[in-house]
Amino acid sequence: MRKLFLEDLQTVDMIYNKSEVDGFDVVRSYNDFVSYIKSTRPS
Numbered sequence: 767m768r769k770l771f772l773e774d775l776q777t778v779d780m781i782y783n784k785s786e787v788d789g790f791d792v793v794r795s796y797n798d799f800v801s802y803i804k805s806t807r808p809s
Contacts, residue, residue, distance in 0.1 A: 769790045772793050773792070
């Protein structure tokens, strides 16, 4: 399971350990967040 990182300024590696960076999907805006949720929810 991937983790979601919603942030418009910082990057994942600024917050989390470098070993965890590849486990995140990054979205930069609310619209990207909504699109991500719609595309990943089960149908």
